[in-house]
Amino acid sequence: MPTHATIEVPNFGKVEVPTGLFIDNEWVESLSKETFSTVNPATGKPFLDFAHAKKEDVDRAVKSSRKAFKTVWGNNVAATERAALLNKFADLIERDAAKIGALESLNSGKGVRIAREFDVGDSIAALRYYAGLADKSHGQTLNHFGGEKFVYTLHQPIGVCGQIIPWNYPLMMWAWKVGPALAAGCTVVMKPSELTPLTALVMCDLAKEAGIPAGVINTLPGLGATTGDAISRHMDIDKVAFTGSVITGRRISVAAAESNLKKVTLELGGKSPSIIFDSADVEQAASWVAMGIWFNSGQDCTASSRLYVQEGIYDQFINALASKAKACAIGQPSDEATSFGPLISEGQRDKVLNYIESGRSEGARVVTGGQKWDKSNGGFWVEPTILADTTIDMKVVQEEIFGPVIVASKFKTEEEVIELANNTSYGLAASVFTNDAKQQTKLAHSIDAGTIWLNQYGILHPSVPFGGFKTSGIGRELGTYGLEAYQQVKAVHQNL
Ligand code: NAD
Numbered sequence: 049m050p051t052h053a054t055i056e057v058p059n060f061g062k063v064e065v066p067t068g069l070f071i072d073n074e075w076v077e078s079l080s081k082e083t084f085s086t087v088n089p090a091t092g093k094p095f096l097d098f099a100h101a102k103k104e105d106v107d108r109a110v111k112s113s114r115k116a117f118k119t120v121w122g123n124n125v126a127a128t129e130r131a132a133l134l135n136k137f138a139d140l141i142e143r144d145a146a147k148i149g150a151l152e153s154l155n156s157g158k159g160v161r162i163a164r165e166f167d168v169g170d171s172i173a174a175l176r177y178y179a180g181l182a183d184k185s186h187g188q189t190l191n192h193f194g195g196e197k198f199v200y201t202l203h204q205p206i207g208v209c210g211q212i213i214p215w216n217y218p219l220m221m222w223a224w225k226v227g228p229a230l231a232a233g234c235t236v237v238m239k240p241s242e243l244t245p246l247t248a249l250v251m252c253d254l255a256k257e258a259g260i261p262a263g264v265i266n267t268l269p270g271l272g273a274t275t276g277d278a279i280s281r282h283m284d285i286d287k288v289a290f291t292g293s294v295i296t297g298r299r300i301s302v303a304a305a306e307s308n309l310k311k312v313t314l315e316l317g318g319k320s321p322s323i324i325f326d327s328a329d330v331e332q333a334a335s336w337v338a339m340g341i342w343f344n345s346g347q348d349c350t351a352s353s354r355l356y357v358q359e360g361i362y363d364q365f366i367n368a369l370a371s372k373a374k375a376c377a378i379g380q381p382s383d384e385a386t387s388f389g390p391l392i393s394e395g396q397r398d399k400v401l402n403y404i405e406s407g408r409s410e411g412a413r414v415v416t417g418g419q420k421w422d423k424s425n426g427g428f429w430v431e432p433t434i435l436a437d438t439t440i441d442m443k444v445v446q447e448e449i450f451g452p453v454i455v456a457s458k459f460k461t462e463e464e465v466i467e468l469a470n471n472t473s474y475g476l477a478a479s480v481f482t483n484d485a486k487q488q489t490k491l492a493h494s495i496d497a498g499t500i501w502l503n504q505y506g507i508l509h510p511s512v513p514f515g516g517f518k519t520s521g522i523g524r525e526l527g528t529y530g531l532e533a534y535q536q537v538k539a540v541h542q543n544l
Pocket of ligand 1 (some may be wrong): 213217239242270275276277280291297299315318350450520
């Protein structure tokens with residue numbers, strides 16, 4: 049199978065794109081010659097076939113990454129030099145932002161403007177943030193031992209890192225992983241999602257053009273059970289960083305433990321509550337919650353998927369949110385105005401529709417949406433949906449739907465809603481809308497979640513740590529914590 053293919057990209061005409069494995073700065077086929085297929089979520093038609101990396105390909109990539117780590121990266125290169133290369137890389141992504149955005153939109157179904165401005169824009173920002181942080185990570189000197197004894201600590205890169213990412217933000221999840229790893233001096237074996245491998249592969253040519261040495265970023269499209277498992281079990285990979293579902297996170301943890309006990313960080317699912325008190329500005333809060341649940345068509349780990357509204361404004365708030373649902377810019381991904389595209393796959397679409405049916409049968413009230421978009425043709429759209437009057441025992445309240453469905457119920461008191469918010473196995477994010485500053489603090493400190501938004505939703509920045517409590521994950525990405533996740537600390541005892 050050739051390592052490249054030519055596709056028609058809206059506004060760009062025919063574009064040649066990579067479909068092979070990127071190992072040691074070269075495009076190669078899988079040794080097995082196996083491939084897998086992807087589907088265009090807006091049409092349901094075949095999109096592209098990609099090389100399927102198997103265990104022996106993972107071995108090749110790890111060898112290349114290990115060699116790079118020992119010779120041209122890691123401790124051999126000044127952090128300022130790694131930073132300069134990361135900045136150059138970010139400049140090249142910025143140069144090609146329009147085309148990369150169009151490719152991301154085509155593969156994932158998100159609106160082309162959102163893909164360009166948000167997904168590509170935030171990926172550039174993450175690389176630049178970590179370029180800036182690369183030479184600002186220092187050890188300590190401890191000299192309290194008396195005489196000439198002292199201890200100093202070194203921050204050293206962990207080594208070769210496997211990185212396994214999902215399909216909902218293919219490029220942004222790539223940047224959140226590659227930026228800190230390279231800044232810390234690690235080398236990478238990256239596996240994008242089998243549903244959306246395209247932009248991670250497009251990045252490889254830009255990395256090479258930026259001058260990032262061979263072996264620093266190897267990229268292997270492939271399936272979870274084969275490529276992903278081979279990475280998680282590899283005896284010469286020092287760490288695996290994963291973003292995806294809880295079930296896969298558990299499997300990766302087990303594989304890492306059963307092999308060489310490699311380090312693991314996990315960014316997993318969520319069922320994030322939004323809590324609206326009577327004192328909140330209804331219109332503003334409804335706008336934030338609508339963005340929180342319907343951005344990326346609800347396929348967001350921090351989606352505002354549970355709504356608790358204080359009884360005094362419950363009906364008013366549900367009506368305001370329903371108006372926002374009707375105003376969502378549903379459309380074709382290639383349309384600049386579209387903010388609400390199709391779901392990623394037929395399977396995901398059916399899963400979401402089944403959840404809506406389950407909610408309905410358990411007694412939830414479908415306020416708006418609840419079905420396929422009537423202009424879907426072969427694509428996988430589900431309308432923005434509100435399920436109201438839900439109760440804690442319903443499946444739609446307990447499980448992550450990962451689609452454009454928000455479940456809503458009313459509450460009376462602060463204590464009651466804290467209890468409700470924490471009544472979940474997840475702990476990724478939460479938001480609270482109230483004009484009472486004391487209440488904001490109390491709720492922020494009481495809810496078990498890695499991110500709390502007060503009177504807002506969904507704001508992220510590369511400098512702000514991100515990660516989950518409970519089953520939503522282990523470790524943190526972004527910020528200085530995100531860099532430390534790719535370092536280990538060595539204590540050197542000196543006795544002159
Ligand atoms: P997924 O777990 O099915 O797949 C994620 C990745 O893991 C893919 O690359 C897949 O190929 C790989 N994989 C699957 N099985 C594997 C195995 N046995 N060993 C190794 N790798 C394997 O998740 P998804 O459907 O792609 O993404 C949706 C999930 O991701 C949701 O639960 C969502 O909440 C979560 N998510 C979390 C965050 C976060 O930062 N917390 C961000 C985005 C998505």
